[in-house]
Amino acid sequence: MLFWIAAAALAALVPAYLLLVFPGRNRGRMEPFLHRNYAHRGLHDLSKGIPENSLAAVAAAVEQGYGMELDVHLTKDGQLAVFHDDTLNRMCGIEGNVERKTLAELQALRLAGTSERIPAFEEVLKLVDGRVPLIVEIKGTSFNTGVCRRVHEALKGYHGAYVIESFNPVYVRWWRKNVPGIPRGQLSGDLLKEGAKSFKDSLQRWAIKHLLTNFLTRPDFVAYDWRDARGLSFRLCRGLFKTATVFWTVKDEKAFESVKDRCGAVIFEGFLPPIENRGASTQSD
Secondary structure: OHHHHHHHHHHHHHHHHHHHHOOOOOHHHHHHHOOEEEEEOOOOEHHHOEOOOOHHHHHHHHHHOOEEEEEEEEOOOOOEEEOOOOEOHHHHOOOOEHHHOOHHHHHOOOOOOOOOOOOEHHHHHHHHOOOOOEEEEEOOOOOOOHHHHHHHHHHOOOOOOEEEEEOOHHHHHHHHHHOOOOOEEEEEOOHHHHOOOOHHHHHHHHHHHOOOOHHHHOOOEEEEEHHHOOOHHHHHHHHHOOOEEEEEEEOOHHHHHHHOOOOOEEEEOOOOOOOEOOOOOOOOO
């Protein structure tokens, strides 16, 4: 009797699980962004005075022909700043939260002791001018989707190719509902390694790690930490559902050689891979 109860429960759980992790089915619109390698936060090299997410890093990536990944925060005054961290400590050497500063306050700071400052998102778009594809990561953990609306406004007049991604499934869902024609991606990895602030935070990280929010977002691609890309949900998306996949962040040639044929695109830093990667795939191992 117990066997049949367990079998019935399993028969119900498997379809429910597949429904949760099932991604979007618009692979065709991802094709222009695949088979390329993307400079993580621009083509930065601090030894040359080029910090991450700076205009100099953006210019260097464009000059070399690399697509690039960059990060966008909503500032206190409703502007968009290109910056990765939530706080200013690491890159600017001062205490403070990025989203509690105005854009003018942020641009008065300098990045990593260089002459480079924090750029506005619009400045980056003007500099890139459609010459290389962009992966725009929307930063934030709240349920307030104002940053999504603001990013969309900034991109309305941009004629270049871009995709949107975020760790926050609330943001990815906003793009699905409001701008479904723009390719969107769910960022993920073993987020529990970083440590959670609360039980609720642990639950959210666990769900994102296992891509259980895909039923809300139906992402066109999954961007996953290449070191953690062995979980069942990721392998189902990549193998069974043939979802486009992006690996982040590959930091040396040895790692690049090990992953380049197992994903659609690579986000890299610290070395110079080929601009294109025609061996890239979305098939299962």
